[in-house]
Amino acid sequence: xxxxxxxKGARRERDRRIRINAWASNHRDCALDTIRRMLAQPVATLxxxxxxxxxxxxxALLYVAGSNLGQxxxxxxxxxxxxxxxxxxxxEQSISEIRxxxxxxxxxxxxxxISSKQAAEDFARxxxxxxxxxxxxxxxxxxxxxxxxxxxDDGTLVSLQELLNGLSGxxxxxxDQRWLERLAGISRLIDRxxxxxxxxxxxxxxxxTGNSIRTLIANRQAEIRVMxxxxxxxxxxxxxxxxxxxxxxxxxxxxxxxxxQCMLLLLREPASTLLASYGPxxxxxxxxxxxxxxxxxxxxxxxxxxxxxxVSRHLRALTRS
Amino acid sequence: MIRFDDVSKRYPxxxxxxxxxxxxxxxxxxxxxxxxxxxxxxxxLKLLMLSEPLNQGQILVGGRNIHRxxxxxxPYYRRxxxxxxxxxxxxxxxxxxxxxxxxxxxxGYDKHEAARRVRxxxxxVGLLSKEKLNPMTLSxxxxxxxxxxRAVVNRPQILLADEPTGNLDPQLAAEIMALFEQFNQIxxxxxxxxxxxxxxxxxxxxxxxxxxxxxxRDEHHPSRSGATAG
Numbered sequence: 001x002x003x004x005x006x007x008k009g010a011r012r013e014r015d016r017r018i019r020i021n022a023w024a025s026n027h028r029d030c031a032l033d034t035i036r037r038m039l040a041q042p043v044a045t046l047x048x049x050x051x052x053x054x055x056x057x058x059x060a061l062l063y064v065a066g067s068n069l070g071q072x073x074x075x076x077x078x079x080x081x082x083x084x085x086x087x088x089x090x091x092e093q094s095i096s097e098i099r100x101x102x103x104x105x106x107x108x109x110x111x112x113x114i115s116s117k118q119a120a121e122d123f124a125r126x127x128x129x130x131x132x133x134x135x136x137x138x139x140x141x142x143x144x145x146x147x148x149x150x151x152x153d154d155g156t157l158v159s160l161q162e163l164l165n166g167l168s169g170x171x172x173x174x175x176d177q178r179w180l181e182r183l184a185g186i187s188r189l190i191d192r193x194x195x196x197x198x199x200x201x202x203x204x205x206x207x208x209t210g211n212s213i214r215t216l217i218a219n220r221q222a223e224i225r226v227m228x229x230x231x232x233x234x235x236x237x238x239x240x241x242x243x244x245x246x247x248x249x250x251x252x253x254x255x256x257x258x259x260x261q262c263m264l265l266l267l268r269e270p271a272s273t274l275l276a277s278y279g280p281x282x283x284x285x286x287x288x289x290x291x292x293x294x295x296x297x298x299x300x301x302x303x304x305x306x307x308x309x310x311v312s313r314h315l316r317a318l319t320r321s
Numbered sequence: 322m323i324r325f326d327d328v329s330k331r332y333p334x335x336x337x338x339x340x341x342x343x344x345x346x347x348x349x350x351x352x353x354x355x356x357x358x359x360x361x362x363x364x365x366l367k368l369l370m371l372s373e374p375l376n377q378g379q380i381l382v383g384g385r386n387i388h389r390x391x392x393x394x395x396p397y398y399r400r401x402x403x404x405x406x407x408x409x410x411x412x413x414x415x416x417x418x419x420x421x422x423x424x425x426x427x428x429g430y431d432k433h434e435a436a437r438r439v440r441x442x443x444x445x446v447g448l449l450s451k452e453k454l455n456p457m458t459l460s461x462x463x464x465x466x467x468x469x470x471r472a473v474v475n476r477p478q479i480l481l482a483d484e485p486t487g488n489l490d491p492q493l494a495a496e497i498m499a500l501f502e503q504f505n506q507i508x509x510x511x512x513x514x515x516x517x518x519x520x521x522x523x524x525x526x527x528x529x530x531x532x533x534x535x536x537x538r539d540e541h542h543p544s545r546s547g548a549t550a551g
Contacts, residue, residue: 022429226410229370231399232427 034243052252059197066190084145085172094169109150209306228319238311249303253296322348328378338364340534351505353521354514356531362514403472407484411456418452424475442470462493482513
């Protein structure tokens with residue numbers, strides 16, 4: 001067979017392997033060396049990380065606030081139920097008239113009747129105050145229809161209210177969860193604020209890392225010039241700075257996470273008490289695993305990008321035109 | 322090996338550093354480049370290192386027009402050329418060893434192979450025992466020898482040196498030149514800029530003389546082999 005070609009191919013293969021190994025070990029060296037450099041200047045490093053951490057803390061904090069509010073809004077999304085309380089002395093006749101009117105209305109999606117007896121039982125079960133009710137001579141709770149409109153928009157609600165107001169025997173109409181709707185509005189507002197802040201502060205992180213990298217490049221000008229003349233490629237010269245940006249971002253993100261955990265620790269007691277007052281299903285939610293991962297990935301990515309933008313600009317200025 | 326073809330270089334601001342310079346240099350040749358300060362010696366070397374663009378003419382190295390190389394090929398061209406600077410351009414944040422190893426790191430050498438070559442280069446310049454020291458603690462002559470070790474560690478085909486003995490006393494300068502001659506004897510093409518005429522005439526190699534950017538003299542010393550072409 002073609003032996004010379006084979007040995008040549010084998011040599012090329014070996015060279016290629018050596019090069020890949022060298023490339024991988026250069027990555028490892030850069031990754032470790034940049035961390036060593038960060039540790040060698042602890043004050044400067046800590047300050048940069050703190051600035052990045054604080055910049056990232058704000059959106060993370062708002063995100064957590066938003067997801068806590070979301071507990072209320074998510075659960076009852078798009079439900080604008082009406083509770084129609086009937087007059088206490090209403091006759092069976094009137095009740096069936098109202099039921100008929102609601103059944104025939106195309107505004108009504110579903111309808112549920114709660115008799116005053118059932119209302120008393122429910123109340124006793126939820127509140128544990130059954131004895132109080134029993135001690136009363138008469139059941140004070142009115143019968144009610146719970147109306148689920150076909151649509152949650154305001155027009156439907158208004159038409160439904162008009163329809164109900166025209167019926168006799170209707171005592172009071174309560175639009176349930178109106179406050180939840182407002183809460184949902186606040187929650188949307190927070191979401192939007194988070195988004196805007198994330199964008200603005202992402203730029204801040206880009207500028208912070210970019211500026212730190214610029215200083216580092218300035219400090220290593222001589223080295224870069226020498227390496228350039230010795231035939232270092234741009235990506236080789238950029239590599240340590242990109243790792244630096246990556247670490248700044250990642251550790252800055254960790255700083256943000258730590259700060260957030262500290263704040264949650266401080267807030268835990270009052271926030272839990274407040275939330276628990278709305279029901280046992282409501283608890284203080286933290287950032288969570290996915291949120292933390294997103295924060296770290298995002299911040300590491302931003303650090304890298306900030307370094308990348310800075311490096312390509314400044315390396316070009318330092319090396320050949 | 323190296324061919325300058327009607328090369329002119331004008332710096333922004335109008336200073337004409339080189340005017341229509343043409344010469345040929347053979348593989349394995351050792352050539353001195355001399356002339357007063359500002360005659361264009363450094364510019365000529367910078368054009369060869371591709372650290373300055375030229376305005377006119379062409380420079381062929383190994384038959385290739387180097388100023389036409391695409392940007393991504395320039396690093397690989399530079400790896401084939403060793404450069405010794407007057408101010409040696411050593412990095413004082415690392416040891417002698419790491420300074421010399423730099424070109425090998427850049428070229429992606431395996432660490433063991435790199436170690437072997439670094440030690441061989443340091444041995445050649447007589448500084449093997451000082452590999453762990455910081456170059457800042459060494460004398461000017463030693464620093465220049467580290468610079469030379471760094472320039473040859475990658476076994477370049479061409480070695481350029483810009484006033485390599487400029488800061489050294491005559492005896493050290495002669496030692497450095499002797500070192501260059503040894504590298505030349507193993508086949509490295511050398512182009513050495515120096516204004517130290519008394520030193521380089523003694524060495525009896527080819528001498529190119531620049532004056533105000535023009536090549537005014539090209540003296541061969543036929544007593545030496547490899548110095549006959551031109």
